[in-house]
Amino acid sequence: MRLPGGFLASSVRAGVRKDRPDLALLLAEKGANAAAVFTKNRFQAAPVVLARNGLRKSGGRVRAVVVNSGCANAATGSAGLSAARRVRNRAAELVGCPPEEVFTASTGVIGVVLPDAKIRAALPGAVHRASKSGLAAASRAILTTDVGPKVAEASFRVGGRTGRIVGIAKGAGMIHPNMATMLAFVMTDAAAPPAFLRRALRDSVDASFNAISVDGDTSTNDTVLLMASGALRNPPLDGGRGGAEFARALTEVCRRLAWMIVRDGEGATRVMEITVTGARSVRDARLAANAVATSPLVKTALSSGDPNWGRILGAVGRSGARFSERNVSLSAGPLTLVSKGTIAPYREQDAARVFSKERVPVTVDLGAGTASATKLSCDLGHPYVSLNADYRS
Numbered sequence: 001m002r003l004p005g006g007f008l009a010s011s012v013r014a015g016v017r018k019d020r021p022d023l024a025l026l027l028a029e030k031g032a033n034a035a036a037v038f039t040k041n042r043f044q045a046a047p048v049v050l051a052r053n054g055l056r057k058s059g060g061r062v063r064a065v066v067v068n069s070g071c072a073n074a075a076t077g078s079a080g081l082s083a084a085r086r087v088r089n090r091a092a093e094l095v096g097c098p099p100e101e102v103f104t105a106s107t108g109v110i111g112v113v114l115p116d117a118k119i120r121a122a123l124p125g126a127v128h129r130a131s132k133s134g135l136a137a138a139s140r141a142i143l144t145t146d147v148g149p150k151v152a153e154a155s156f157r158v159g160g161r162t163g164r165i166v167g168i169a170k171g172a173g174m175i176h177p178n179m180a181t182m183l184a185f186v187m188t189d190a191a192a193p194p195a196f197l198r199r200a201l202r203d204s205v206d207a208s209f210n211a212i213s214v215d216g217d218t219s220t221n222d223t224v225l226l227m228a229s230g231a232l233r234n235p236p237l238d239g240g241r242g243g244a245e246f247a248r249a250l251t252e253v254c255r256r257l258a259w260m261i262v263r264d265g266e267g268a269t270r271v272m273e274i275t276v277t278g279a280r281s282v283r284d285a286r287l288a289a290n291a292v293a294t295s296p297l298v299k300t301a302l303s304s305g306d307p308n309w310g311r312i313l314g315a316v317g318r319s320g321a322r323f324s325e326r327n328v329s330l331s332a333g334p335l336t337l338v339s340k341g342t343i344a345p346y347r348e349q350d351a352a353r354v355f356s357k358e359r360v361p362v363t364v365d366l367g368a369g370t371a372s373a374t375k376l377s378c379d380l381g382h383p384y385v386s387l388n389a390d391y392r393s
Helices: 046-058 077-095 116-129 135-141 194-206 241-263 282-294 296-303 309-317 348-355 382-389
Strands: 007-012 023-038 061-071 102-109 150-158 161-170 183-188 223-228 271-279 329-332 335-339 359-365 371-378
Touching: 007 116, 007 135, 023 046, 023 116, 023 135, 023 183, 023 194, 046 061, 046 077, 046 102, 046 223, 061 077, 061 116, 061 135, 061 183, 061 223, 077 102, 077 116, 102 183, 102 223, 135 150, 135 161, 150 241, 161 241, 183 241, 194 223, 194 241, 241 271, 241 371, 271 282, 282 296, 282 309, 282 359, 282 371, 296 309, 296 371, 309 329, 309 335, 309 359, 329 348, 335 348
Parallel strands: 061 102, 183 223, 271 359
Antiparallel strands: 007 023, 023 061, 023 223, 150 161, 161 183, 271 371, 329 335, 329 359
16 A cells, blocks of 8 residues: 655664564655544653643644664653654654754653664665665554554545545554544645644544553553655645545545454454444443443453343443333344343344344344434454453563
């Protein structure tokens, strides 16, 4: 997949990880307007603090993005912040831009100070290798426990021109709605002011990355960055038709990346798409959907393809959502399992067939109103426990 106009990418091996490239570089050749959303975890990693402050100081301009895997540089105090700052300053020197236009991001083990000397030594090679064909390499260098890279694209029309949006992401564990819950970098050739990008990104994140859960934990490093190079030379996007087309394409990219993250959920074999309808409010719908998405009992049953819908109703019942159990219905794919609080006639083997597929659609109708919400979750099995038990070994 090629990059949108105005962007270059590369990856190199800095030595933070032992066995593969661990440093990705994204370059906006002439700079880009940008917007980002960050983790709401109180233990915010040093690169998050630096990137947030830099984006504010630059007025929403980014020239380079430096991403390392293997070390989160989180909960590292002033030493970690100094290390991240040295990386940022070195990148700014090499690219020829103010330090605040270098966006930093890290992923990996928490509680270890970034070995910045290794990254600074590798940066000249990353800059030299940056090319229009470097997206695939960059998408691999940012991975940690991911099975494979996550890349998505979509197109849109504005001012008689066809624009492109391309995104890469990493994430498989510590995934739960509380902003974005992983790293994602989205690029477009469109011309758009930072204020428009902030609105569009916020809405797209709410419809995608804020609607997924793997294990109920959020990271200290979660970041989603959107950059617009302006290479398309369109009239700057606003709230008109072109802006709406762009927002649609952006949400499409974010949703595809979000699905890949859940599907990759550290040993996951299937994804449950939980839709709650008939709620009294959006808050109630989200409470119910979130309870199902994070239930260990639901997730372990899903691991074996067991259509144990009693666990789903149990999670809904403790969620805090307001409803009467006499009005609740539940279906899985085309099968109605519960109707108005009573078990419906169905064959167990038919239900097992639905729950054994890669994508398992479940709908819970609370029968209490008109609001709805949807979340993606995945199964939880032995591979998840093994991987996380040995993560630092």
